[in-house]
Amino acid sequence: MTMVVGLTGGIGSGKTTVADLFAQFNIDIIDADIVAREVVEPGTPGLNAIIDKLGSDILLTDGSLNRSKLRQAIFNDNSLKDWLNALLHPMIREKMQADIQKAKSPYCLLVIPLMVENNLQTMTDRLLVIDVDEEVQIARTQQRDKVNAEHVKKILAAQASREERLAAADDVITNNGDSAALQSEVATLHQQYVAMSLHNQ
Numbered sequence: 001m002t003m004v005v006g007l008t009g010g011i012g013s014g015k016t017t018v019a020d021l022f023a024q025f026n027i028d029i030i031d032a033d034i035v036a037r038e039v040v041e042p043g044t045p046g047l048n049a050i051i052d053k054l055g056s057d058i059l060l061t062d063g064s065l066n067r068s069k070l071r072q073a074i075f076n077d078n079s080l081k082d083w084l085n086a087l088l089h090p091m092i093r094e095k096m097q098a099d100i101q102k103a104k105s106p107y108c109l110l111v112i113p114l115m116v117e118n119n120l121q122t123m124t125d126r127l128l129v130i131d132v133d134e135e136v137q138i139a140r141t142q143q144r145d146k147v148n149a150e151h152v153k154k155i156l157a158a159q160a161s162r163e164e165r166l167a168a169a170d171d172v173i174t175n176n177g178d179s180a181a182l183q184s185e186v187a188t189l190h191q192q193y194v195a196m197s198l199h200n201q
């Protein structure tokens, strides 16, 4: 089976940027955020279960899930959040596993923002962590999302710490530099992963 490299890091650490760089080498990317949307597309068992629970008021007029309404409902009700996680997490894991089976590149990249928090590194053969200084992380997230520093700090506090992530890492990209530095780190890792995947065949 294709070797699975997990990619994780905190908000604004550069996961999307790094995944795009690996994609330039034609590496198949499986992104948990995208899969999480796929399992609640119209007609899926996931969305049907949500409609059964919350009624069709939870839909937009085009029949798709009203995400901001669901976020609001969860915000006000912890047991609903638990119910939703119990419903969707296994579906997301199953879909990611199916996508891994379909991967054609020498290795594939499994991008999961909350990998360490949810102990999903068990789905990977190797874990690549993007580490970044907190001040850089806050500045980049602020610029990208047009939010203030306090908002970003709250999100950081709810995520795993840098130390927790680094303790789980096999490989680390330090993303404090410019995009040229990042590009060269990814190119080096890509070579290593191709060599490892050949070795493991």
Ligand code: ADP
Pocket: 009, 010, 011, 012, 013, 014, 015, 016, 017, 018, 140, 141, 143, 144, 175, 176, 177, 178, 179, 182
């Ligand atoms: P994540 O997916 O981990 O939340 P992103 O890849 O979206 O993070 O990166 C956060 C922001 O920082 C984006 O606007 C991205 O363009 C920018 N960024 C990422 N890496 C670098 C870098 N090395 N130099 C400059 N900007 C960067």
